[in-house]
Amino acid sequence: MTAKLDASALIYLGKADLLSLADKVYHGLAITTSVYNEAVTGGQSAGHRDAARIARAVRDGSIQVVSLALAAQNLLNRATFPSALGPGEQETIVEAAAQQCLAVLDDVRARTAAVVMGIEFCRTETLLLEAMVAGLISLSEFEASLLRLAQVRNMKASELAELLRLGRLISEGLQHDRTST
Amino acid sequence: MTVQALNLGRLNIEAETLETLNLLAQWQSTSRAQVIQRLLRDGARQARIEYAAGLYGRGDLTLEKAALMASVNIYDMMAYTHAHSILPPGDMAELRTDVASMLVRRKQYELAAQVLQIEPTSG
Numbered sequence: 001m002t003a004k005l006d007a008s009a010l011i012y013l014g015k016a017d018l019l020s021l022a023d024k025v026y027h028g029l030a031i032t033t034s035v036y037n038e039a040v041t042g043g044q045s046a047g048h049r050d051a052a053r054i055a056r057a058v059r060d061g062s063i064q065v066v067s068l069a070l071a072a073q074n075l076l077n078r079a080t081f082p083s084a085l086g087p088g089e090q091e092t093i094v095e096a097a098a099q100q101c102l103a104v105l106d107d108v109r110a111r112t113a114a115v116v117m118g119i120e121f122c123r124t125e126t127l128l129l130e131a132m133v134a135g136l137i138s139l140s141e142f143e144a145s146l147l148r149l150a151q152v153r154n155m156k157a158s159e160l161a162e163l164l165r166l167g168r169l170i171s172e173g174l175q176h177d178r179t180s181t
Numbered sequence: 182m183t184v185q186a187l188n189l190g191r192l193n194i195e196a197e198t199l200e201t202l203n204l205l206a207q208w209q210s211t212s213r214a215q216v217i218q219r220l221l222r223d224g225a226r227q228a229r230i231e232y233a234a235g236l237y238g239r240g241d242l243t244l245e246k247a248a249l250m251a252s253v254n255i256y257d258m259m260a261y262t263h264a265h266s267i268l269p270p271g272d273m274a275e276l277r278t279d280v281a282s283m284l285v286r287r288k289q290y291e292l293a294a295q296v297l298q299i300e301p302t303s304g
Contacts, residue, residue, distance in 0.1 A: 007243050007245050007246070007255050008245060008259075011255065011259065038255055041254070042254045042256075042258050048254075048256040050256065051256070083246075084241060084242045085245075085246055086243055089245055089246075105244070106244075107269070108240060108269060108270075109240065109241075109243050110243050111279075120286065123279060123281055124277050125279055127278075128285045129283060130283050133284065133287045133289060145188075154262070154266065154268060155268075156271050158273070159271050159273070161278060162277075166280055168291075169292075169299065170280075170292055170296075173291070173295065174289075
């Protein structure tokens with residue numbers, strides 16, 4: 001399942017050096033041209049180093065840039081998104097809907113729109129939990145990755161504490177499953 | 182940069198501000214009009230960023246839309262909200278639901294139920 005990333009998720013994953021882990025979790029990452037223009041073209045012209053890092057990931061093929069297909073374009077024209085969303089988020093949601101794949105969305109308003117459109121989505125922090133569930137990282141690696149992400153995203157302490165608690169709960173549950181089978 | 186004339190008529194300015202403007206013009210070896218022009222430009226830009234970031238902090242806009250509204254790139258808006266600890270409102274129940282949805286997608290049904298049933302942390 002390829003995941004479509006919006007600009008915030010893409011940049012935060014890049015800043016925390018977690019793009020290759022995200023690629024392994026979803027077997028492919030894609031962004032729309034609007035997200036590319038915002039995160040790469042706009043970022044590079046303003047001299048942001050993170051934009052250059054994402055540009056490299058696009059060049060080496062770990063992130064695919066997709067233009068909206070006709071079905072997604074039609075969906076975008078028909079959908080009435082709230083004005084709180086940017087063009088990159090709108091494109092990411094309709095592209096995920098048209099391709100029936102997952103969207104990685106870090107903004108609550110974007111996630112609400114995704115619920116209305118009936119698409120599957122995750123956040124960057126739940127992506128890390130998913131990597132642990134998929135057996136790609138250990139609990140300690142999850143915790144280290146989450147701390148990196150929390151630092152770049154300026155995550156609330158209460159959210160970080162809850163995610164660390166959920167990580168331990170899930171890790172124990174997975175271990176219990178493995179020992180009982 | 183395109184420049185347009187703005188006639189402010191008889192704009193009243195406090196004596197202290199006027200003194201500061203005169204001092205700045207003197208220190209920077211420039212005219213008072215140029216000092217006012219620069220301060221207005223920087224202040225208007227800053228006010229626009231502050232306003233859009235405030236809407237993001239209230240959860241009224243996404244970060245991308247806030248950057249668009251402030252006419253800055255998303256990296257600059259990220260840096261601004263980070264520096265000023267501006268965070269949109271979080272919802273623990275929504276977070277647990279999103280974690281449970283991921284677990285259901287991964288066919289971890291019992292774990293998903295556990296996540297939804299645990300007592301919320303205080304704070």
